[in-house]
Amino acid sequence: MQAFRLPVTKLAGIGVHTAQRLEKLGIHSILDLIFHLPHRYEDRTKIVPIGSLVIGEAALVCGQLEHLEVLTRGKKSLICRISDRTGGLSLRFFHYTASQYQALQGRSWVLAFAEVRQGYAELEMVHPDFSVFLRPELAMPETGLTPVYPLTEGLSQTTMRKAVKRALVWCQQHPDALIDWLPDSLMKPYGFPTLVKAVFTLHAHDAQQPSEHTLHPALKRLALEELLAHHLSLQAAKAATKVWQAPVLAGIDQHLAQFTAGLAFQLTQAQQRVIEDIRQDCRQASPMLRLVQGDVGSGKTIVAAYAALIAISSGYQVALMAPTELLAEQHHRNFSLWFAAFNVQVQLLTGQLKGKARQALLQQLHAGHTQLLIGTHALFQDTVQFHNLGLIVIDEQQRFGVQQRLALREKVHHEGMRPHQLIMTATPIPRTLAMLAYSDLDSSIIDELPPGRQPVVTSVISAERRQEVIDRIHHWVAKQRQAYWVCTLIEESDVLECQAAEQTAQLLTEMLTGIRIGLVHGRMKATEKEAIMLAFKTHELDLLVATTVIEVGVDVPNAGLMVIENPERLGLSQLHQLRGRVGRGEGDSYCVLMYQAPLSAIARERLGILRATQDGFVIAEKDLQLRGPGDVMGTRQTGLMQFKIANLERDTELIATLPELGSCLLAQHPEALTPLCERWLGHASRYAEV
Numbered sequence: 001m002q003a004f005r006l007p008v009t010k011l012a013g014i015g016v017h018t019a020q021r022l023e024k025l026g027i028h029s030i031l032d033l034i035f036h037l038p039h040r041y042e043d044r045t046k047i048v049p050i051g052s053l054v055i056g057e058a059a060l061v062c063g064q065l066e067h068l069e070v071l072t073r074g075k076k077s078l079i080c081r082i083s084d085r086t087g088g089l090s091l092r093f094f095h096y097t098a099s100q101y102q103a104l105q106g107r108s109w110v111l112a113f114a115e116v117r118q119g120y121a122e123l124e125m126v127h128p129d130f131s132v133f134l135r136p137e138l139a140m141p142e143t144g145l146t147p148v149y150p151l152t153e154g155l156s157q158t159t160m161r162k163a164v165k166r167a168l169v170w171c172q173q174h175p176d177a178l179i180d181w182l183p184d185s186l187m188k189p190y191g192f193p194t195l196v197k198a199v200f201t202l203h204a205h206d207a208q209q210p211s212e213h214t215l216h217p218a219l220k221r222l223a224l225e226e227l228l229a230h231h232l233s234l235q236a237a238k239a240a241t242k243v244w245q246a247p248v249l250a251g252i253d254q255h256l257a258q259f260t261a262g263l264a265f266q267l268t269q270a271q272q273r274v275i276e277d278i279r280q281d282c283r284q285a286s287p288m289l290r291l292v293q294g295d296v297g298s299g300k301t302i303v304a305a306y307a308a309l310i311a312i313s314s315g316y317q318v319a320l321m322a323p324t325e326l327l328a329e330q331h332h333r334n335f336s337l338w339f340a341a342f343n344v345q346v347q348l349l350t351g352q353l354k355g356k357a358r359q360a361l362l363q364q365l366h367a368g369h370t371q372l373l374i375g376t377h378a379l380f381q382d383t384v385q386f387h388n389l390g391l392i393v394i395d396e397q398q399r400f401g402v403q404q405r406l407a408l409r410e411k412v413h414h415e416g417m418r419p420h421q422l423i424m425t426a427t428p429i430p431r432t433l434a435m436l437a438y439s440d441l442d443s444s445i446i447d448e449l450p451p452g453r454q455p456v457v458t459s460v461i462s463a464e465r466r467q468e469v470i471d472r473i474h475h476w477v478a479k480q481r482q483a484y485w486v487c488t489l490i491e492e493s494d495v496l497e498c499q500a501a502e503q504t505a506q507l508l509t510e511m512l513t514g515i516r517i518g519l520v521h522g523r524m525k526a527t528e529k530e531a532i533m534l535a536f537k538t539h540e541l542d543l544l545v546a547t548t549v550i551e552v553g554v555d556v557p558n559a560g561l562m563v564i565e566n567p568e569r570l571g572l573s574q575l576h577q578l579r580g581r582v583g584r585g586e587g588d589s590y591c592v593l594m595y596q597a598p599l600s601a602i603a604r605e606r607l608g609i610l611r612a613t614q615d616g617f618v619i620a621e622k623d624l625q626l627r628g629p630g631d632v633m634g635t636r637q638t639g640l641m642q643f644k645i646a647n648l649e650r651d652t653e654l655i656a657t658l659p660e661l662g663s664c665l666l667a668q669h670p671e672a673l674t675p676l677c678e679r680w681l682g683h684a685s686r687y688a689e690v
């Protein structure tokens with residue numbers, strides 16, 4: 001095991017229990033501990049006279065112990081009163097140990113640090129950090145700023161600071177643990193410190209820190225190295241794919257021409273351009289890795305169908321993976337219709353398919369009789385075996401975990417072979433994020449909407465005007481139009497979200513007499529959802545009450561009104577996805593964002609952005625600024641692009657330098673690639689291939 005990968009228990013003073021708590025913060029090794037940086041610093045470099053304390057500000061004070069007692073009335077607490085020549089101050093402890101009480105009993109001077117607040121009779125500090133001394137001259141302030149680390153339950157700042165200090169001492173004793181793989185010649189233009197100096201500086205062992213910690217050169221130095229490791233890993237993965245073989249998929253021109261001629265609409269120039277990119281990729285003997293971005297309603301699915309037909313008419317199977325059963329079912333309907341003339345067997349595999357029916361489907365798939373398998377995460381299961389998988393299409397790719405995508409790719413059994421991959425997203429990827437997170441993929445953008453797509457008029461109103469919205473639905477349905485009513489997530493609970501949708505549907509049924517109302521949520525059986533969606537699509541229902549399960553894939557042209565309750569709970573990109581369910585037919589379309597007052601400043605800004613623009617790429621950029629990359633791309637759960645130090649929004653200018661810096665490093669110091677990626681990514685770099 002490399003020295004820097006040694007477990008934290010190798011450090012003196014870190015036992016099993018502390019190690020278990022550190023693991024909750026993602027800290028397993030000594031290196032993890034070294035790169036666990038403070039999120040702020042406290043100034044304990046000067047003692048403030050008690051008479052000069054300011055309410056709401058943290059300060060270091062030194063006072064003589066005047067009084068110590070345990071209060072038993074109300075919530076039990078320990079009160080310690082100290083004073084200096086300028087005034088008195090109470091130190092209050094609601095949770096205290098016997099050793100703390102004994103320490104205070106046995107000494108006469110106290111050095112304490114905490115935020116100052118107004119107490120019952122005088123100023124007080126609650127749960128301050130404190131030390132006790134026999135003489136005032138022994139109570140010395142810190143020589144530098146004190147780091148404050150992110151913690152978890154059961155870990156104190158004192159424990160964390162001691163652990164980090166031991167890790168840094170260990171580093172000094174093992175110089176090979178933090179080898180600087182970025183040479184001075186490459187770092188000189190940035191003016192950044194060396195790796196070791198940056199680490200020690202950020203743990204506040206220097207005398208001072210600048211007031212704006214996030215702009216500190218030491219922080220930027222570490223962020224650059226981490227970003228570079230991710231970039232190099234993806235580039236290495238891209239190069240590695242050239243080694244793999246993939247089936248050459250030329251397709252049958254007659255079938256492809258027949259397919260486009262049979263469509264009820266003309267392909268846009270953007271769709272045709274992306275299709276040509278895919279055809280060129282599939283004709284190569286190396287695997288296609290292409291990301292197709294397209295805003296809501298731009299026609300990505302028909303492009304995916306064309307790609308699938310290329311593979312199928314070349315004699316290979318296709319797997320199409322969708323994030324929800326609802327979307328998988330809709331894909332199954334559409335692809336079955338489009339491919340009916342070509343005698344293609346299209347099958348649907350979801351978690352709902354059980355028993356003999358499931359077994360029969362798996363046998364047909366393994367025998368090669370099923371040419372197109374559409375499904376959800378059920379496609380990952382070991383029992384799902386293909387005969388000759390040639391193409392994988394992943395819809396709404398950011399909703400899948402990296403390991404899941406890897407498992408699907410490895411379902412090709414031919415030695416040295418990999419299937420082609422077409423990855424689609426209707427969540428436009430901010431340019432900053434795309435430059436790094438998807439630098440290993442070739443990218444195509446469908447930047448043109450089909451003719452007839454109508455702009456959606458978006459309004460933001462308070463829930464106090466709910467009755468006006470309900471009245472509006474009455475008038476809307478009277479014009480033979482349909483509407484959605486979306487209930488958003490409540491307290492991160494699917495169960496509560498579904499309950500809210502059920503209650504809303506019941507309430508609207510009582511208030512909208514004569515209007516046919518349906519309900520769809522994620523906990524319904526697939527057959528129930530399918531029946532309700534079909535009834536809505538065929539206009540047997542006027543109003544569909546739903547959870548965010550309808551965010552992707554639902555296509556009902558006659559539905560031109562959408563009401564979204566509590567939109568402040570959702571991100572901009574998700575709201576844009578939901579809004580994209582309307583505006584698909586003739587006539588005007590509207591989206592009503594009905595919020596709960598009062599709105600926070602950020603929520604007000606987000607809803608204002610959605611009202612002002614319908615450009616998905618602009619919205620995605622704003623979402624990245626306001627919420628961060630993990631929320632925008634759904635990567636919080638996937639393990640992809642999780643950064644210890646880098647911040648994609650803050651470090652935009654660093655990301656722009658990565659291609660040139662990476663090329664220089666590989667040309668001049670190729671030996672740095674592997675250890676650099678190992679330091680920051682561990683074994684995660686293998687995921688870059690998906």
